[in-house]
Amino acid sequence: MPDASLAQADLPPPFPHMDPELFRRRFGRAWSFEVVEAFDVGARLRRVVYTAPDLDQFDHKPGQEVILMIPARDGHDRRHYTIRSLDKAARRIAIDYVLHGDAPGARHCRSAKAGERLTVLGPRGRHVLKDCADWRLFVGDETAQPAIFAMLEALPAGARADVFLEVVTDADRQPLESQGEVNLVWLPRDAPAGQSQVLLRAVEGYELSAGEGHVYTLGETSIIRRVRQHLIGRGVPKANVHAEGYWRPGRIGGHEHVDD
Numbered sequence: 141m142p143d144a145s146l147a148q149a150d151l152p153p154p155f156p157h158m159d160p161e162l163f164r165r166r167f168g169r170a171w172s173f174e175v176v177e178a179f180d181v182g183a184r185l186r187r188v189v190y191t192a193p194d195l196d197q198f199d200h201k202p203g204q205e206v207i208l209m210i211p212a213r214d215g216h217d218r219r220h221y222t223i224r225s226l227d228k229a230a231r232r233i234a235i236d237y238v239l240h241g242d243a244p245g246a247r248h249c250r251s252a253k254a255g256e257r258l259t260v261l262g263p264r265g266r267h268v269l270k271d272c273a274d275w276r277l278f279v280g281d282e283t284a285q286p287a288i289f290a291m292l293e294a295l296p297a298g299a300r301a302d303v304f305l306e307v308v309t310d311a312d313r314q315p316l317e318s319q320g321e322v323n324l325v326w327l328p329r330d331a332p333a334g335q336s337q338v339l340l341r342a343v344e345g346y347e348l349s350a351g352e353g354h355v356y357t358l359g360e361t362s363i364i365r366r367v368r369q370h371l372i373g374r375g376v377p378k379a380n381v382h383a384e385g386y387w388r389p390g391r392i393g394g395h396e397h398v399d400d
């Protein structure tokens with residue numbers, strides 16, 4: 141858990157004057173990550189593995205994220221990325237980055253070299269597995285694949301999950317290991333990222349089951365919003381649709397709670 145004893149002096153830039161308790165609630169704590177290695181795990185996905193001396197104290201729930209403070213000319217660019225996996229004993233933590241273009245996050249994963257350091261805040265994030273579910277539906281694009289895979293890998297034995305994942309091509313398919321009963325459908329996109337309708341169409345054709353269902357819909361904001369509205373319109377309780385806008389054309393970093 142975040143270190144409650146975090147001292148003012150430990151706050152990273154640009155937070156030197158922030159109340160430490162507020163910082164802890166909003167960001168968790170600050171860590172100094174060091175790159176161990178980086179390699180491609182898909183046509184458009186690159187994994188960077190980091191270490192930190194105190195990584196054995198890093199406590200998170202599958203699906204949660206960290207905020208990377210990527211050094212920039214005039215300070216830092218803050219970017220949110222999901223914790224893809226953590227091996228506390230080996231002190232290794234992995235993040236999978238979408239190689240989408242020339243921007244700080246995408247550049248960092250392309251150029252990451254062993255020994256390079258950066259400040260990371262976390263863990264944080266509210267979209268984690270709910271225990272009490274008869275069925276679960278996961279809907280997302282490739283930015284959500286790390287979060288969705290981390291949650292699927294954590295499913296208890298026999299737990300039912302249906303998954304719609306939008307990707308660029310079939311070359312982006314990843315192997316999944318889960319104790320759950322997972323029905324994973326890969327959906328190559330039919331238009332540029334952010335404009336493809338494949339997720340929406342899949343959800344429109346999805347048959348809702350009886351019982352308590354939880355939906356996790358993560359990715360490009362406008363698509364996520366429509367998926368959420370569609371499912372609520374069909375009777376899924378609002379509280380059971382966990383939706384977050386991970387990116388949006390033209391938006392720089394950040395995140396959007398999708399609750400409208």
Ligand SMILES: Cc1cc2nc3c(=O)[nH]c(=O)nc-3n(C[C@H](O)[C@H](O)[C@H](O)COP(=O)(O)OP(=O)(O)OC[C@H]3O[C@@H](n4cnc5c(N)ncnc54)[C@H](O)[C@@H]3O)c2cc1C
Nearest residue numbers: 220222238240243244245246386388389390391392393395
């Ligand atoms: C909670 C959370 C968890 C996330 N987890 C992951 C993760 O595990 N892996 C991951 O890759 N991303 C993840 N994202 C999304 C990631 O934070 C954004 O894609 C972010 O904008 C990337 O930063 P950047 O510096 O590369 O691009 P920015 O500088 O933020 O953006 C530059 C331009 O690129 C566009 N852009 C950004 N992302 C994409 C994209 N994926 N495809 C096409 N255009 C894009 C922007 O709209 C903008 O026009 C997550 C976001 C959130 C909120």
